[in-house]
Amino acid sequence: MAASLMPTDRLSTVDEHVERIVESLRPLPPYAQxxxxxxxxxxxxxxxxxxxxPSFDNSAMDGYAVYFDDVATASPDHPVHLPVVGEMAAGQTKLFALSPGTAVRIMTGAPVPQGADSVVPVEWTDAGVANVRITQAPQRGQHVRYRGxxxxxxxxxxxxxxxxxxxxxxxxxxxxxxxxxxRPRPRVVIMSTGSELREPGAGLDHDSIYDANSYMLAAAARAAGAIAYRVGIVSDDPQEFRDALSDQLVRADLVVTSGGVSKGQYDVVKEVLAELGTVSFGEVSMQPGKPQGFGFVGEDATPIITLPGNPVSSYVSFEVFVLPAIRRMMGKVPYRRPRVRALLDKGMTSIKGRQQYARGWFEIDGKGAHVTPVGGHGSHLMGDLSDANCLIVLGADVTSVEAGEQVQVLVLDRDF
Missing domain, CATH: 3.90.105.10 (Molybdopterin biosynthesis moea protein, domain 2)
Structure with missing residues (x-):
């Protein structure tokens, strides 16, 4: 399966890149689970x-199975007395046929004896064992769960x-x-690249950082319903990346990488995958998340989505591009997270020609749905991302929005 090439002479729109991915994928074959x-x-x-x-008539109450006509006149002043000729408990295999003028003590869920058409709750009786005193009449058929x-x-x-x-x-x-x-849950392999990355818990050098992306993306893939495999950190060495990718394809329905897709000298993902000729790289008119890549690798043409390395860019790209891919493979619709409308609490600006995905806090109160921007535009600001529960979406033609105007919002962590 070959990927549609991304345009090189202009930026793709977000919608174009989403459709390029989704239309190239097929739902995984179903099986009995x-x-x-x-x-x-x-x-x-x-x-x-x-x-x-229910598969048989059964009692909705603890009480006594009776003929309605026998107890229709029961009241505190004129109670009805009936002999108790048996007892029925849930799961009991012995069946009773009730004769008029008698009662059977019955437990919730137990089969109603043949002939009985009503159940008197135990609270309306003296809870007698050999004989029962009934002081209130049910309606005909009351407290019986009928078959079907x-x-x-x-x-x-x-x-x-x-x-x-x-x-x-x-x-x-x-x-x-x-x-x-x-359909099975897609097996999504998450790979982070960068020689500067270190595992959480390890020591840091003066120029190294902890690998947040692979944990964040693996968690996002799990939340989307996929089976996520987080691969250990891969350095900027091309051969190491080739070997790691080759090793992972055996267990992958989808590969997601973060980092190494920009225009730098050590962008190993772009360097290695471009040689294959089946993965295309380009730029999408969005902020954050401009550099993107998509294609197929290996003998089984496993789809791969390459995301930028800055954490916020990587997360936004997952929401916008990887989530629809996972849902497509699972056969879920809609593929894309629905947008809702909300009133903006604080004015915002945006770069013309870029669809903006800004962090925000969405809530609904007595005044309706409204959203407040959280933090700045920086694609490295993880604290702001953690504080947000939505992404505010501003179109590529929008440069500013005033407080009190309506905006479109992607509410995160919500099933759809």
């Missing part, structure tokens, strides 16, 4: 019920494409499904 393994994944089949739910009142055999429980969450999983388990057809 255990329910818990498929949580968060779209099912790849219409799932119909093969049984009624929730789900009927043949009902469509989930349609193809529905995302399996905890409630849907519970429904499928309740009708006996142990597996579903679903």
């Amino acid at each position: 255990p329910l818990l393994e498929a949580v968060g994944l779209p099912v790849c089949e219409d799932i119909t019920a093969t049984m009624d739910l 009142e929730d789900v009927r055999r043949g009902d469509v429980l989930l349609e193809d494409g529905a995302v399996l969450g905890p409630r849907q999983l519970g429904l499928l388990a309740s009708v006996g499904r142990s597996q579903v057809q679903a």
Whole structure:
């Protein structure tokens, strides 16, 4: 599979680069997966019920199964007395057939005896064992869960494409499904490059920094539903990067790199991948995150997305480009995080010709949805990124926005 080349004579728009990636990818093939393994994944089949739910008439209360006509007149002043001829507990295999003029003590979830049509809660009785005194009458059929009142055999429980969450999983388990057809979680390999990088916990030289990107991107990939493999730091040596990439392809459905894609002398990712001829590099009209790359590597044409190395640029690029790729491979729609509108609390400026992704704090209160810019524009400001819960999106033609105007916002850490 060959990648569409990125334009070299002009900057790509954000939308163009997103579509270039998404249209080059295909959802991963589905297979039968255990329910818990498929949580968060779209099912790849219409799932119909093969049984009624409930599968038998059962009691909604602890109490006494009765014929309604026997207790219809019960009241505190004129209680009804009935002999108790048996007891039914949930999971009990012995079945009763109730005769008129008698009662069966019954527990919640237990099968209602044949012939009984109502349940008297124990609170409306004296809790008798051999005989029961009933001081309040239920309505006919009250406190009985009837077979099929929730789900009927043949009902469509989930349609193809529905995302399996905890409630849907519970429904499928309740009708006996142990597996579903679903696409696997993409295996995303995260690689950080740079000879200046050090592992957290190690000592720092005067010109070295800790590797934040690989941890941040691996966490973001997991949050998106993928299986993330964080690779140890790769230096700026081209052969080391080639070897590391080759070793990782065996377990990758997608490779994501950070760093080494700009115009510097030691931009190893760009240097090595450009030689392959299947990965294209260019610039996208956005801030932060201008230098980008995308293509395919290895015998199996594994897709690779290369991100800039500055932490904020890398994170914004993940949100804008990698997240849609992961969702595309999982078969989730929409691919892109939806935008919401909010009132801007403080004026902002932006560079003409660049789609701006500024850090912000989004909240909804009695005055509606509003957003406040957080920190500055620097693509190295990790503290500001951590303090933000959204990205404020300003179009490439926007140079300034006044307080009180509406802006578009990407709310982070929200499922969609």
